[in-house]
Amino acid sequence: MQRAAALVRRGCYPRTLGPWGRGQSSAAAEASAVLKVRPERSRRDRILTLESMNPQVKAVEYAVRGPIVLKAGEIELELQRGIKKPFTEVIRANIGDAQAMGQQPITFLRQVMALCTYPNLLDSPSFPEDAKKRARRILQACGGNSLGSYSASQGVNCIREDVAAYITRRDGGVPADPDNIYLTTGASDGISTILKILVSGGGKSRTGVMIPIPQYPLYSAVISELDAIQVNYYLDEDNCWALNVNELRRAVREAKEQCDPKVLCIINPGNPTGQVQSRKCIEDVIHFAWEEKLFLLADEVYQDNVYSPDCRFHSFKKVLYEMGPEYSSNVELASFHSTSKGYMGECGYRGGYMEVINLHPEIKGQLVKLLSVRLCPPVSGQAAMDIVVNPPVPGEESFEQFSRTHQMAPDMFYCMKLLEETGICVVPGSGFGQREGTYHFRMTILPPVEKLKTVLQKVKDFHIKFLEKYA
Amino acid sequence: MQRAAALVRRGCYPRTLGPWGRGQSSAAAEASAVLKVRPERSRRDRILTLESMNPQVKAVEYAVRGPIVLKAGEIELELQRGIKKPFTEVIRANIGDAQAMGQQPITFLRQVMALCTYPNLLDSPSFPEDAKKRARRILQACGGNSLGSYSASQGVNCIREDVAAYITRRDGGVPADPDNIYLTTGASDGISTILKILVSGGGKSRTGVMIPIPQYPLYSAVISELDAIQVNYYLDEDNCWALNVNELRRAVREAKEQCDPKVLCIINPGNPTGQVQSRKCIEDVIHFAWEEKLFLLADEVYQDNVYSPDCRFHSFKKVLYEMGPEYSSNVELASFHSTSKGYMGECGYRGGYMEVINLHPEIKGQLVKLLSVRLCPPVSGQAAMDIVVNPPVPGEESFEQFSRTHQMAPDMFYCMKLLEETGICVVPGSGFGQREGTYHFRMTILPPVEKLKTVLQKVKDFHIKFLEKYA
Numbered sequence: 006m007q008r009a010a011a012l013v014r015r016g017c018y019p020r021t022l023g024p025w026g027r028g029q030s031s032a033a034a035e036a037s038a039v040l041k042v043r044p045e046r047s048r049r050d051r052i053l054t055l056e057s058m059n060p061q062v063k064a065v066e067y068a069v070r071g072p073i074v075l076k077a078g079e080i081e082l083e084l085q086r087g088i089k090k091p092f093t094e095v096i097r098a099n100i101g102d103a104q105a106m107g108q109q110p111i112t113f114l115r116q117v118m119a120l121c122t123y124p125n126l127l128d129s130p131s132f133p134e135d136a137k138k139r140a141r142r143i144l145q146a147c148g149g150n151s152l153g154s155y156s157a158s159q160g161v162n163c164i165r166e167d168v169a170a171y172i173t174r175r176d177g178g179v180p181a182d183p184d185n186i187y188l189t190t191g192a193s194d195g196i197s198t199i200l201k202i203l204v205s206g207g208g209k210s211r212t213g214v215m216i217p218i219p220q221y222p223l224y225s226a227v228i229s230e231l232d233a234i235q236v237n238y239y240l241d242e243d244n245c246w247a248l249n250v251n252e253l254r255r256a257v258r259e260a261k262e263q264c265d266p267k268v269l270c271i272i273n274p275g276n277p278t279g280q281v282q283s284r285k286c287i288e289d290v291i292h293f294a295w296e297e298k299l300f301l302l303a304d305e306v307y308q309d310n311v312y313s314p315d316c317r318f319h320s321f322k323k324v325l326y327e328m329g330p331e332y333s334s335n336v337e338l339a340s341f342h343s344t345s346k347g348y349m350g351e352c353g354y355r356g357g358y359m360e361v362i363n364l365h366p367e368i369k370g371q372l373v374k375l376l377s378v379r380l381c382p383p384v385s386g387q388a389a390m391d392i393v394v395n396p397p398v399p400g401e402e403s404f405e406q407f408s409r410t411h412q413m414a415p416d417m418f419y420c421m422k423l424l425e426e427t428g429i430c431v432v433p434g435s436g437f438g439q440r441e442g443t444y445h446f447r448m449t450i451l452p453p454v455e456k457l458k459t460v461l462q463k464v465k466d467f468h469i470k471f472l473e474k475y476a
Numbered sequence: 477m478q479r480a481a482a483l484v485r486r487g488c489y490p491r492t493l494g495p496w497g498r499g500q501s502s503a504a505a506e507a508s509a510v511l512k513v514r515p516e517r518s519r520r521d522r523i524l525t526l527e528s529m530n531p532q533v534k535a536v537e538y539a540v541r542g543p544i545v546l547k548a549g550e551i552e553l554e555l556q557r558g559i560k561k562p563f564t565e566v567i568r569a570n571i572g573d574a575q576a577m578g579q580q581p582i583t584f585l586r587q588v589m590a591l592c593t594y595p596n597l598l599d600s601p602s603f604p605e606d607a608k609k610r611a612r613r614i615l616q617a618c619g620g621n622s623l624g625s626y627s628a629s630q631g632v633n634c635i636r637e638d639v640a641a642y643i644t645r646r647d648g649g650v651p652a653d654p655d656n657i658y659l660t661t662g663a664s665d666g667i668s669t670i671l672k673i674l675v676s677g678g679g680k681s682r683t684g685v686m687i688p689i690p691q692y693p694l695y696s697a698v699i700s701e702l703d704a705i706q707v708n709y710y711l712d713e714d715n716c717w718a719l720n721v722n723e724l725r726r727a728v729r730e731a732k733e734q735c736d737p738k739v740l741c742i743i744n745p746g747n748p749t750g751q752v753q754s755r756k757c758i759e760d761v762i763h764f765a766w767e768e769k770l771f772l773l774a775d776e777v778y779q780d781n782v783y784s785p786d787c788r789f790h791s792f793k794k795v796l797y798e799m800g801p802e803y804s805s806n807v808e809l810a811s812f813h814s815t816s817k818g819y820m821g822e823c824g825y826r827g828g829y830m831e832v833i834n835l836h837p838e839i840k841g842q843l844v845k846l847l848s849v850r851l852c853p854p855v856s857g858q859a860a861m862d863i864v865v866n867p868p869v870p871g872e873e874s875f876e877q878f879s880r881t882h883q884m885a886p887d888m889f890y891c892m893k894l895l896e897e898t899g900i901c902v903v904p905g906s907g908f909g910q911r912e913g914t915y916h917f918r919m920t921i922l923p924p925v926e927k928l929k930t931v932l933q934k935v936k937d938f939h940i941k942f943l944e945k946y947a
Contacts, residue, residue, distance in 0.1 A: 384824030
């Protein structure tokens, strides 16, 4: 049973109920029964049906946008029509869609994008010079200086250079080569493209793809589409969803009886777990991939979303290089990032990149060929990716506004921590105005005296600990 | 031999030479021989190689962006570095990329896009009100009123409504249902998605996909990726590349011996042939598809690129409806369009749509599920699609500028026809300035008298015929 759960051949999943499952077959049968008594309609059997369609596509399950999400859309329409419900709006917490939740886009990014879109604005005095400079640089790298031209299938050259420079900075100087950067239509596109190239073989030689459980359902969906073998390894819920290399060993050992495990997918920081892997854990994983001859896929789209002061993001690329040439010139790695996550949250632009390490030169040719069938990723998404990896820097006109928007003010941070750790809700001084460089909070003193004493004691204890930690 | 040519099982193609073919294997072998004498590098065998990779991807050929295009990129870099060649620039006529060739984007489209991108501009007096109205309408339909949010996987609702209204207008009132419209990442994405759902079976039951020869190489590439069977039907070069239904019959008859032909792909207007199918031809094709139980794929991305006054574009959808309910309620059809072609040429935005007819309701659910794995098409491309199907109309502020840019001025049309029909090259009066509503041409009278007589006689004959035809 353990193995059956850990290793599921696509197509053996139970069918889902609901809008795309077998649950509707009876309704369809009824409909065709009705048609039979009205032969003048002469409805013939459809060519494309659940029975005749691609069984691998039928087996795909996609939780993030499944029946619940379709139902949410229906309920929204009902609310719009005035139907009473015990709530007045649907809050879509099913997907990381920051701007749909009210997050405002970054001004600088949107300024550059607007300038690229409508270059007449380059003459407008209401746009800052640094945004204009960026827009000119991007447009100069586009065919006909236009976002409306196709780009190279691998992506616009100067944007790939900016991505490589970003990775080099992020990894403390470990070099990145623009030739190894491929711009993509969001991270999903890159992940499915590289998996498509990797999957081969039949029967017991069919490619096994190791994925964490819980996973982001893109992986199981693409594995199903490609008729590959999904090899599950379980994250340790009792240990904050950490990855345990012994569990990887168990999974690969059992998988080898039924397929050829060739790919190891890692999601770090975790989705949906939020777990941030330690440097030691990443080293262990890389050593394991080296030992077991596994191609590493590192989904690192949440690299800018690490909030705990106790955690730090380490890229697989950096750790790989720090482990020495035996690893850094042998382990094959593809790592993914996108415009959708981080502080930008530009999901709709579908921008992303992948960096490949130690990819065989012939395979790089194959990769470009495969990407070229879809011509190129959206050029507007590529431009957005450029700003994500290359935000305003000190000395540039837009830097101050940019940095103000995306650091939590110290008083806000203090109040947030106070609430999280003590349950006491006070208001940051910035809501009331305060002299620059000073920070306050405002609290009401309405609780009865005994309660107030307790409250103040808690605030005191918190304050001392806070200063110890962040002073 | 005939059958062997017409019906090629993927993977049996001869390997290509060049950057992604076997031609490099010997170089790779040399490289690994060198490594063997330097064991300290300890390069291990790669996991992902030409031998181990997905053989279906390896078999993909993609002519439009193949080795020639890579070479073109190299030559451009050489020219930039100052290397002398017998020419000073590479002219990329390999792909329909209008803006890369210098075509200017449509002002109205880019204004709406800039307003959507950076809504602060909605307060700017330098944008026309009709563009602002469009931008507000699109943004109101986006999550958080932002292009940065994911849209529904099928596409933004109001844009699908605009597409349906466009199709209804185009087809003289034949109704289109927004529920049957799916926005896509360019037409390529829609075509490969629907093919992915259609392909099934093994051995002699494997799905056969009929495609014209010559074809647009997306088709052969996707058929290869999906391990489907490519069934070639040949267009009649001696008859302006017309489609002959007898050739369809021959192809399907021979294909049935080796696979299950289930899909018929039509490219109209033709790519690369430019052939525009007559209404009669389309009727014949639809009847054939009905008879042979084939799912129709109508690639109609060049529907706005019909230049000959003798030809007219007829959509498969419209002809299907005009053939009566036996066809219109039975024949399964998917038709494709994009922002890339037509007069807009917005290739980089990767916008497109498909309309499906008679798709089984369960399959519609499967389609949405499959699209949802990639979350959504780029929202900026969806917005561009909206303006393509919904350009400014008379009475709107931007209409005059819009229509001026995209109808050929009468004098330009006259001179173009004169050149095409007589070989005489004169210049339209608009290049020199003329009173509004009047049209002129300018010709030099430098040829010798005898030649000039002939020339003037030809102009006279042309002029009389021109007035007969267009008066």
